[in-house]
Amino acid sequence: MNQRVILSSKQLDLTITRLCYQLIETHNDFAKSALIGLQPRGIYLAKRIEQKLNTILKDKKINCGSLDITFYRDDFRKKELIPNSTTIDFIIEDKNVILIDDVLYTGRTIRAGLDAMLAFGRPQDVELLVLIDRRLSRNVPIQAKYVGKTIDSIASEKVKVEWREIDKEDKVWIMKND
Amino acid sequence: MNKLSTKHLLGIKNLTKQDIELILATADNFKEVINRPIKKVPSLRDITIANLFFENSTRTKLSFELAEKRLSADVINFSASGSSVKKGETLIDTVNNILAMKVDMVVMRHANAGAASFLAKHVNAKIINAGDGAHEHPTQALLDAYSIKQKLGTIKGKKVAIIGDILHSRVALSNIFCLQKLGAEVLVCGPTTLIPRYICALGVKVETNLRTALEWCDVANMLRIQIERQDIKYFPSLREYTMLYGVNKSLLDSIKKEIVIMHPGPINRGVEITSDVADSKQAIILEQVENGVAVRMAVLYLLAGRN
Structure with a gap:
């Protein structure tokens, strides 16, 4: 296994800060906006962004939820899929929703995420924020508006985003089987 | 542990503790789903389920049918009264005829204990026991x-x-x-x-x-x-x-x-x-x-x- 770090803990923090300021440019005080992290690993990025926005905007209340997309996936029965929890305790009708995930790869997760989100209402508009964009591997026509880092990788490589909440520390890896 | 140890649900006796815990944990997610404004998910959209009720039922039948519809499955219902069972057709024949219409899963209630296990051995579909006589539910x-x-x-x-x-x-x-x-x-x-x-x-x-x-x-x-x-x-x-x-x-x-x-x-x-x-x-x-x-x-x- 050949692996190297593409974002260290410090770089990751800088990237998240930059993404937050980009979000503020569009969403101002977030009164009509909502962050939705995709389960299982996009929720950590969403939480981080929420915390950072709170610091920058001086404890302004920001809607932040987590969305499980298991029941909307298109690969059910190709493998066993066990669901996670969904917590959206605000109304998304007419909101500007920012869907958040760690890695954008084939785009299928986001496709399912759009479907899953519609069960909670009709947002005004939907944007996509990802930490890592593997831009050469898309299966469906989906692009992110806010991107932490774009990388060129091939299918045999694997990108892993680690969070200090569940892993040891914040780090983004690219791994390749020899 | 992220899958059941069994292909059919015939009784609790053949489930493991892990199976039961997995079902209860998954039910938590569905409880959240059925309390949403839109109570339906598309998971089973390509699955057809036959509800075969050879014995009377209100709650179980409605509950299964609703669960199937909430999962977007196609549902066909059958009750013994008014069917060819009265003309003397056997259980296997009835079920095989229904399966010939390309059904993937069968939910069955029957007055005889063991009916679901019997079916699981003889037909090619996933069987869910919705009550068999005085045996299991x-x-x-x-x-x-x-x-x-x-x-x-x-x-x-x-x-x-x-x-x-x-x-x-x-x-x-x-x-x-x-x-x-x-x-x-x-x-x-x-x-x-x-x-x-x-x-x-x-x-x-x-x-x-x-x-x-x-x-x-x-x-x-x-x-x-x-x-x-x-x-x-x-x-x-x-x-x-x-x-x-x-x-x-x-x-x-x-x-x-x-x-x-x-x-x-x-x-x-x-x-x-x-x-x-x-x-x-x-x-x-x-x-x-x-x-x-x-x-x-x-x-x-x-x-x-x-x-």
Whole structure:
């Protein structure tokens, strides 16, 4: 296994800060906006962004939820899929929703995420924020508006985003089987 | 552990503790789904499910049908009355004819014990037992366990009394297996004639005095007297049964702790349980019905996901 770090803990923090300021440019005080992290690993990025926005905007209340997309996936029965929890305790009708995930790869997760989100209402508009964009591997026509880092990788490589909440520390890896 | 150890749900007896815990955990997710503004998910959109009810049912049939529809499955319904079963068609023939129409899963209720297992051996579809005679009713036991867990936080170490017609009850047997696997203590209570002779072999306590049973338990699961299955008289009169085994408000109030009252339905008000108890805060009878849809969605989802 050949692996190297593409974002260290410090770089990751800088990237998240930059993404937050980009979000503020569009969403101002977030009164009509909502962050939705995709389960299982996009929720950590969403939480981080929420915390950072709170610091920058001086404890302004920001809607932040987590969305499980298991029941909307298109690969059910190709493998066993066990669901996670969904917590959206605000109304998304007419909101500007920012869907958040760690890695954008084939785009299928986001496709399912759009479907899953519609069960909670009709947002005004939907944007996509990802930490890592593997831009050469898309299966469906989906692009992110806010991107932490774009990388060129091939299918045999694997990108892993680690969070200090569940892993040891914040780090983004690219791994390749020899 | 992220998949069931079995391809069919024939009874609780063949499930492992991990299977039951997986079903209950998945049911939590579906409970959240059925409380959304849009209560439907597309998971089973390419699956066709046949509900074969060879015996009467209200709750189970509606609950399964709703669970299937909430998962976007295509549903066909069959009930024995008004079908070719009356013309003498055998069970295997009936089911194979239905499967020839490309059905993926079968939910079946049948008056004979073992009917679901028999079908699982002979036809090529996933079978879910929705009650087979006086044998098992696995989804009822799962939803009862889910409801107890929701009410009391845990099942391990809790004391559950099953009261009433144990002899003719598939709910009792499935509940005993399920609760024991999850670490609860189980007691059965009823007139001696309605308690199977060798039930102690399952490791349950037996009690014939209702008050003693209620004083012992945290949860009382009240069962209906199944008159339709009783070929001979098991007790002198319903009135006498009610006096000795009916739960009423004054009896419950005289016990020094709050017992959770459950009932799988249909209730015979004034026989095994009085109206004021059935409609009291202690009773979680309607929660059981709500949870039934979530638990059945979990079972259908997990079985359909198995290759």
